[in-house]
Amino acid sequence: MSFTDILLIMFGVILVENFIFSKFLGICPFLGVSEKPATALGMGMAVVFVITLASGATWAVYYLLLEPLGLEYLRTVAFILVIAALVQFIEMFLRKFVPALYSAMGIYLPLITTNCAVLGTALLNIQKGYNFITSVCFGFAAATGFTIAIVIFAGLRARIDEAEMPRAFRGFPITLIAAGLLAMAFAGFSGISFA
Amino acid sequence: MTLSGIAKQFRSGILDNNPVLIQLLGMCPTLATTTSVANAIGMGLAATAVLTCSNILISLLRKFIPKQVRIAVFIVIISGFVTAVELLMKAYFFELYGALGLFIPLIVVNCIILARAEAFASKNPVLPSAIDGLASGIGFTSALVVIASVRELLGNGTFLGLEVLGKNYPDAVVFILPAGAFLTLGFIVALVQMLKNKADNKKCEKEAVAEALEKAATAAGEEVQA
Incomplete structure (x- = not known):
């Protein structure tokens, strides 16, 4: 794959096929950790970090271990174990060697194991038959798209909390409706074709 | 395990x-997966199958799983069942498998x-765990079907693929699009x-009325005594 192909794939997954607004991957943290822009950014950074590394690791596990042994059907089990181990390892590594980064995103790391965006990216890389470099770039771009979405949304939610609304809409429903309106805005990108 | 206990579990899981x-x-x-009612039912049943099977197995193994690594063990058990369901769907329901995809x-x-594994199956015997899994699964499925009915009806004018709102209904495509998913659920x-x-x-009102009645009764009783 040439450099432009990779670049197009990356822009495509950030804007057109955004993980939150078109693929519905990683909705739980998107709705749960988007109360303040600062925490949203912390979560986003942690997700970028983990998804980029996990894309590389799961690619290697699939093509170097599972495929030669004919165990492709075990990919879901293998990937979730690799991701859980990776998250644990990143947490220990950061705590020991990069305490500043650990204090910025450490508390979000355990939540990421069950973030479906991570497993989703790993499975998509295999499904689309990307090579190693494309997989890592795709993972990085997908997570960047997630971060952009969650930070924009956190900014919106800060305003919603101040607004008056019927009692039944308070809390979760109005958050979903705001997300729906933002999704409409993102749907505007779907006219653009990168591929 | 009484019949009313089972009914209570189902009520809790579904409502x-x-x-x-x-x-x-x-x-x-x-x-x-709520773009159509058929997809919603497929997704709901697949999750129900995994939920019931994993609850049963985790409940059977609950005395042997070390506490420190229980989450990892749960995930391995769950992903085993998910792989089985995935292979079965690929073999027998290929169309649905394609639609639900990832x-x-x-x-x-x-x-x-x-x-459910952490909160229920790891602490309770097999039969209640199985019922808990089934009840939560049915609750999940019914919620998906409710959401999908609204989306399919408004977005496509159909229910389970059958024409409902007539041929002249101008499809409100937004309900099939991602934005419609957020709005409908909201x-x-x-x-x-x-x-x-x-x-x-x-x-609250009932409780307040009952309290007021009780107070009046005791006050009346005191008056009589005086």
Whole structure:
């Protein structure tokens, strides 16, 4: 794959096929950790970090271990174990060697194991038959798209909390409706074709 | 294990503690697979199968799983069942498998399943755990079907593929698009909260009336004594 192909794939997954607004991957943290822009950014950074590394690791596990042994059907089990181990390892590594980064995103790391965006990216890389470099770039771009979405949304939610609304809409429903309106805005990108 | 206990468990899983509409868990598959009622039923049944099987196995093994690594063990058990369901669907329901795509293997990270394993199956005997899994699964499925009915009806004018609103209905495509998923779920959860608020108010009123009656009764009793 040439450099432009990779670049197009990356822009495509950030804007057109955004993980939150078109693929519905990683909705739980998107709705749960988007109360303040600062925490949203912390979560986003942690997700970028983990998804980029996990894309590389799961690619290697699939093509170097599972495929030669004919165990492709075990990919879901293998990937979730690799991701859980990776998250644990990143947490220990950061705590020991990069305490500043650990204090910025450490508390979000355990939540990421069950973030479906991570497993989703790993499975998509295999499904689309990307090579190693494309997989890592795709993972990085997908997570960047997630971060952009969650930070924009956190900014919106800060305003919603101040607004008056019927009692039944308070809390979760109005958050979903705001997300729906933002999704409409993102749907505007779907006219653009990168591929 | 009495019959009324079983009924109570089902009521809790489907209505009082509905995993999607009350506990707000498992949002990704809820939003992604409710574009049509058929997809919603397929997704719901697949998750129900995994939920019931994993609850049974985890309950059977609950005395042998070391506490420190229980989450990892749960995830391995769950992903084993998910792989089985995935292979079965690929073999017998290929069309549905194609439509649900990525969200079949992603049942592994569906928080409803891990939540039932951790909160219920790891502490209770086999039969209640199996019923708990089945009840939560049916609750999940019914929530998906409700959301999908609204989306399919408004977005496509059909229900389960059958023409309902007539050929002249101008499809409101936005309900099939991602934005419609968020909006539909938002309004449905708002409706649920409204009903819940009303029920809570009624309960409060009843309690207040009962309290006032009791007070009046005791006051009357004291007067009589005096």
